[in-house]
Amino acid sequence: MVVELISVGTELLLGNIVNTNAQFLAEKCASLGLSMYHQVTVGDNRERLAEDINTALQRADIIILTGGLGPTEDDITKEVCAEVMGFKLVEDPHTRERIETYFKNSIYPVITENNWKQALIPEGCKVLDNHNGTAPGLILEKAGKAAILLPGPFNELKPLFLDAVSPYLQELQPEVIRSQMIKICGHGESQVADQIKDLIAAQTNPTIAPYAKTAEVHLRVTARAADDETAKSLIKPVVKEIKNRFGDDIYTTKEEETLEMAVVRLLKKYELTVTTAESCTGGLIAGRLVNVSGASEVFREGFVTYSNKAKRKILDVSKGTLKKYGAVSEQTAKEMATGGVFATDADVCIAVTGIAGPSTEGDKPVGLVYIACYMKDKVKVEEYHFKGNRDKIREQAVVKSLDLLRRSILANYRG
Amino acid sequence: MVVELISVGTELLLGNIVNTNAQFLAEKCASLGLSMYHQVTVGDNRERLAEDINTALQRADIIILTGGLGPTEDDITKEVCAEVMGFKLVEDPHTRERIETYFKNSIYPVITENNWKQALIPEGCKVLDNHNGTAPGLILEKAGKAAILLPGPFNELKPLFLDAVSPYLQELQPEVIRSQMIKICGHGESQVADQIKDLIAAQTNPTIAPYAKTAEVHLRVTARAADDETAKSLIKPVVKEIKNRFGDDIYTTKEEETLEMAVVRLLKKYELTVTTAESCTGGLIAGRLVNVSGASEVFREGFVTYSNKAKRKILDVSKGTLKKYGAVSEQTAKEMATGGVFATDADVCIAVTGIAGPSTEGDKPVGLVYIACYMKDKVKVEEYHFKGNRDKIREQAVVKSLDLLRRSILANYRG
Structure with missing residues (x-):
């Protein structure tokens, strides 16, 4: 299953903010065993966004769009995606009610006309309730493809992804992916690559990916399999061989250990x-x-x-x-x-x-x-x-x- | 002038690292008056990288590629870009010598065979000396288009961009773009935005762009004009007004001063x-x-x-x-x-x-x-x-x- 990420927002193209959403989503998709071949960032422009959605739908099974779901004029992701995929926008009473409740308890209790725009949804799509904002997450399915729309703010995107999108993606995915990190200190990237070039040349499943850090090299060994047990048994001999070659130069094999x-x-x-x-x-x-x-x-x-x-x-x-x-x-x-x-x-x-x-x-x-x-x-x-x-x-x-x-x-x- | 950014690296698609290079380059390109409509991230895959380079060359005047210039097997940016644009790779004696010198005094004095790969350059391209690593920056020009290749590590990319790429891009621009930085400590981004919302609402030329940093906000005031004098005179009153409003909260107006x-x-x-x-x-x-x-x-x-x-x-x-x-x-x-x-x-x-x-x-x-x-x-x-x-x-x-x-x-x- 191939997934493609489209980040929508002129602020990204101007370099006003770092795209940490992309890193989060990429990591989560990888851990779900999805293949990501492209990430695209585009501004708040209808024509170019439509072009990128079209391209992504051709080369991926699932596209994830983030940003541009707000109430203002330049929030166009939902409208453009619905149009490209041939959905009509209709008002969702459930979402309208949620918006009403949200504002009732907020420090800005006035609901302006453009806020109701967020109650419009592509007809027949899945609505994912957003407990931290007014824009719901949306899943549009058509012709074996799916577009997942998430709000841009990380504190809204993250729980929506973990609570609703991740289980949705897990169900679509038949394969299990597992990876093991090996962190090495004391060799440059090319020295490490040189010492394992036979392993890298022979790799198919698992794969070995080197990451150069300041005065460190990290190797990630990744396997895909039908089940967890098989994936782990594919990784094990490769990790053992790398450990033999680098010995005490390896300071950890734990993902999160610095x-x-x-x-x-x-x-x-x-x-x-x-x-x-x-x-x-x-x-x-x-x-x-x-x-x-x-x-x-x-x-x-x-x-x-x-x-x-x-x-x-x-x-x-x-x-x-x-x-x-x-x-x-x-x-x-x-x-x-x-x-x-x-x-x-x-x-x-x-x-x-x-x-x-x-x-x-x-x-x-x-x-x-x-x-x-x-x-x-x-x-x-x-x-x-x-x-x-x-x-x-x-x-x-x-x-x-x-x-x-x-x-x-x-x-x-x-x- | 339209610029497009292509970040190359499977580690970005796997979410191993945040793409801070993209933010840096986007900000710098914006400050140079270049328009950026798309940013693309692609893995270490020849076919897909070639596809993205082709697309980018169609829709932009300048493409900036980062990453994939290292010495290992999966570093393919230079080879693929040269092939797509019709350049032959030849050895650059100057770069070969620089690599030799680099390793002579390095903590890893052994030069492996794959290190010499970094001395190969597309024939006739501009070579930008990298003082912090072995991969030089490269500029390939053909048919009114330019591809700029920069190494992925930020401490190599940043000085290369500031010292060599920025002046190159400035010369291509018919208009003069001048910007003035104002760095503020002591207010959050929304507080700063609120204090100058009238200035932001009224902006056309110059523009005011806020950048949120940890416990700091940077404001960039940018003007376009036919000549330097006019650009500066457009910036001056806006900067003066911002200085009046923030006083000692401003710790510098120098671009590079931390x-x-x-x-x-x-x-x-x-x-x-x-x-x-x-x-x-x-x-x-x-x-x-x-x-x-x-x-x-x-x-x-x-x-x-x-x-x-x-x-x-x-x-x-x-x-x-x-x-x-x-x-x-x-x-x-x-x-x-x-x-x-x-x-x-x-x-x-x-x-x-x-x-x-x-x-x-x-x-x-x-x-x-x-x-x-x-x-x-x-x-x-x-x-x-x-x-x-x-x-x-x-x-x-x-x-x-x-x-x-x-x-x-x-x-x-x-x-």
């Missing part, structure tokens, strides 16, 4: 607390850790020591080290990590010092970053040469720091 | 140094400040005091205050801000304590955040009740903190 969540999970598992000593990353590592709900169990305090003076005062980095090797050096990173542990009662400290640019420091290049991890009376330091602008360098340094912390825990504590 | 840049600019102007004492924001305020190149002049150190113990030890928050009022209270925020200044030699401290959720603390609700600013022996505290998930609450707290810092400087130091 790198910082994996790190906090390991810290909790081994009952460790961590502190941070950040220079060029300026608090972003701490920010990522605190992003994890429940991080307070493992993270109590952290330091941003941007100046040399702060490195000396807070982390006890020696004047001699700063003078001899400079703030961006292996030696300073080591002393920062050690100082972080001694300044707190944490078991572990992750420290970062580097040059995010745009200007260099002496003969040291932009992108040079040292990351140190103090654990069990030992400090491990890594030297990196990151590419990109200030943001990108800092982002990569944050990911590599969290990953060094993760690998250090595995190396020191795993049985 | 809130943290405006804050650092003010700190520099009045020769002030700042420190940070963060609980629920966990280092993100420091991270935003350090994001500004040259922040070291005004920011030397900061603290993440997530636990009560850290608040006591580092910031000298009294045990009594924590016991009587709790960690999330006006009193604790005040003592954190005061303690931050006394623990450092900074002139100013911004402190934040709050409940980002998902769990509440005692009878205090998720979203309750106190922000304090110590300046000139006084502490100002603000209480907020933010809506949304953990991320969203923290993001709003960071913006409001930076804004409180900005307003405090204006109140205390402006003549």
